[in-house]
Amino acid sequence: GLFGTGEGPAHERTTLFTDAKSGLAAIISVYSTALGPAFGGCRYWTYANGNDALVDALRLSQGMAYKNALADLPFGGGKAVILRTPEQTDRTSLFKAFGRAVESLGGLYITAEDVGTTVDDMRAAQTETRYISGMPRDGEFGGNPSPKTAYGVFVGIEAAAQYVMDKKSLADMTVAVQGLGSVGWDLCRRLADAGAKLIVADIDEARVAEVRVRFGAQTVKPDEIAGVEADVFAPCALGAVITPEVAEHCRFRIVAGGANNQLASLAEGDTLHRRGIFYAPDFLINAGGIVSCAREFLGGTDEASVMTEVAKIRERLFALAQRVEKSGEAPARAAVSWAREKIENAAAR
Ligand code: NAD
Incomplete structure (x- = not known):
């Protein structure tokens, strides 16, 4: 299939975001929003070339759509990848620029940690966007998934x-x-x-x-x-x-x-x-991590309820x-x- 995803261009929307000042080059791929806004983490990774990054974003966002659907979450599937380069010396400004990219989609996509990103990165991005999860929150459930x-x-x-x-x-x-x-x-x-x-x-x-x-x-x-x-x-x-x-x-x-x-x-x-x-x-x-991030994002839950929901993986x-x-x-x-x-x-x- 196209781009190695095993099928044609089934994704709803895939966008490249760049920011010259911070050196950001990010791909945000939204596979499906049929069940709700596309939820999925942000990977920060060194790719051999742009096409490898694109294929990764497409495959991962499709996987998130399947994951969220099977977990019975009210969310579709999406994923972000940031292409890692040696020029990206200021990590805070990089993730702020990423946060602005997420915000510009107006809630179509909600982000969180994935391979290569940390709670601190999400905190930096959070200064620029509401559509984010995976951080400790005052008096509320949240944190590292x-x-x-x-x-x-x-x-x-x-x-x-x-x-x-x-x-x-x-x-x-x-x-x-x-x-x-x-x-x-x-x-x-x-x-x-x-x-x-x-x-x-x-x-x-x-x-x-x-x-x-x-x-x-x-x-x-x-x-x-x-x-x-x-x-x-x-x-x-x-x-x-x-x-x-x-x-x-x-x-x-x-x-x-x-x-x-x-x-x-x-x-x-x-x-x-x-x-x-x-x-x-x-x-x-x-799916435990995305269940955690999704419940954190929606609010009004606690650790015990989230663990009970994660344990549904058994059934x-x-x-x-x-x-x-x-x-x-x-x-x-x-x-x-x-x-x-x-x-x-x-x-x-
Ligand atoms: P991580 O970066 O913390 O850990 C990955 C580990 O794998 C590192 O210790 C690394 O040294 C090791 N590693 C890399 N290449 C290896 C190799 N060839 N052989 C053996 N070890 C190797 O990442 P993580 O958060 O633990 O995630 C691990 C996997 O689980 C990833 O595929 C990620 O997408 C997936 N995942 C993670 C979460 C989450 O909540 N963190 C949720 C869903 C899926």
Whole structure:
């Protein structure tokens, strides 16, 4: 398909924003607003070229539309990417310029953190826009979404283990975690508390060493983690880690992690399915962060209600498993169909 999204130009609107003074070059892509304003984080990343950034924005915004639909949030899907360059020396003015770009869309798109952006970046952008989330708020629920994402992924792994292996607990199960950043770290903590055995990898050796000491994890090199034998593989670094090669040869029972776009393409999901490996779709189980940001944005909630809402990932995974059994489709395809149904039903209303 066009731009590598696997389909034609299905996105509602995609805009390039530039600001000469701060060096901002940002792409904001709105996939769908059928269910509400497009909600999705802002990635700050070094891309090889502009087309790679565009493809990333298009793929990620489509993924957000599916994620928000399956999470039953009153929001459509969108995503922003800021192209990182060495000239961007003043981070505050960069994110202020980004905030003005978001504001100029008049609420069509609502932003938050993603890979490469921090709570401080959102605070800078917040001085310029109302359409923003993911920050601590005085006397109100809010803040860094990553721990909520990790909790949702943990719930998703538990549900997958129950469905696939009839396990009531993760005690003594082996989980391979790729990437020990905000999500992977917190996931390791929860898994260790639940008695799981961990095999971990990260390109950051200091983090690897700390997880080994803190959580008793076995450690392997970054290029080895997808090849180890484990009950569960939890990708929590970047996307497209389930390559054709990995899908065909990996030694897992379950793939369930926090990273976005884990499958190189839907075909790799089919390969896993054919091999009897259950793939818990990323956009179903990593929705904890967006649930947190969405509830923060809407206001009038608290920590406990948000955690209860995130835990609904458990029932959604079982509902997806039923759809898989009924249709015979691989989980990734079944989840895409389910999300598209919700978006199309809303668009038809
Ligand atoms: P992060 O930047 O904090 O952590 C990523 C970690 O992966 C880093 O420690 C990095 O060193 C490591 N890494 C990078 N390349 C690697 C490789 N080749 N092998 C092993 N490790 C590698 O990011 P995060 O916020 O933890 O997000 C992780 C993933 O989860 C991303 O794909 C992100 O899009 C997705 N996600 C995050 C959230 C959230 O709330 N933070 C929500 C939904 C999805």
